Amino acid sequence: MVRILKKIFQIFFFRPMKELLSFFRKRKASRFENVKKEASVEIVKRLNDVRSLDLGRFLLNVSNEFFLPNLTFIIGGSGVLDYAFLKACALSFKCKTYLEVGTYIGESINIMSEICERCYSVTAGSDSPYYMRSWCKEEDIPNYSEFLAKADNIIHCYCRDSKEFDYDTIRDKIDLYFIDGDHSYLGVKADTEKIWKKSRGDSVIVWHDFKTKGRTAVAQAVYDVLGGEFFEDVFIVDNNICGIYIPKKYQSNLELNSVKFTEERQTLWTYNTQLVIQKI
Ligand SMILES: C[S@@+](CC[C@H](N)C(=O)[O-])C[C@H]1O[C@@H](n2cnc3c(N)ncnc32)[C@H](O)[C@@H]1O
DSSP: OHHHHHHHHIIIIIHHHHHHHHHHHHHHHHHHHHHHHHHHHHHHHHHHHHSEEOHHHHHHHHOSOOOOTTOOOOTTSOOHHHHHHHHHHHHHTTOOEEEEEOOSSOHHHHHHTTTSSEEEEEEEOTTSTTSTHHHHHHHTOOOOTTTTOOOTTEEEEEESOGGGOOGGGOOSOOSEEEEOSOOSHHHHHHHHHHHHHHHTTOSEEEETTSSSTTSOOHHHHHHHHHHHHHHTTEEEETTSSOEEEOOGGGOTTOOBOOOSOOOSOOOOOOOOOOOOOOOO
């Protein structure tokens, strides 16, 4: 009898209560995320006006040709001009070591492994809830996780959650970081906090999805970690979706370009593109 009563209590009270609590928790988290996303839009608007890098000129100062191997154009990756920018950063700031938070197919780390001596990947292992298998299932695409992250100079650091990763296990001094893992406000904030603590403002940090018109709260998370003073050294890029922290020592000769409507006939950069198709 007691057992039956317990069962009835579970079905009609305990389970619905649990679901109700989880619903309210999720609603609160989503409201919090939305507030941070709206604040990010305002930050990006301000940066568009005052600290937006002229991408065409930035690339051209490094080279007028960029080879980007093995792009897949599969959803979940970055754009051609994001990758070209990363590569130009490594060449321009003479970065020997690279660390990325978030490796999916491995396009970014594959490109960087051709120029940096050592490339670290801090990403969800196959037993992590953030591993891309379930996302691939939802999108109905094959799971190509890390197909391209195979070069010998790539050091794999798997974790369940980068928010808990111990960066002291990496002894190298990292010259260039790319944060492209957990895109929630709390995820970007935690990754940025940990990397900021390790780099102490002395390394270049690039954030993907910084300029996504309200889809992510990356800009606000970065602002909340770096604070007013160091945020002065954060720039966005006029023609990709990255944000970048550039230490003062690298800031000479940076060409800026305010992003807003104008009738003025400004420089228009174009990129000749050739696709060379191959099977991997
Ligand atoms: C946008 S993709 C990164 C794409 C990558 N730049 C590339 O070219 O392959 C995000 C990656 O971050 C990982 N990720 C997301 N949240 C994470 C978390 N909290 N901890 C560790 N990895 C995470 C995902 O598994 C995914 O592989």
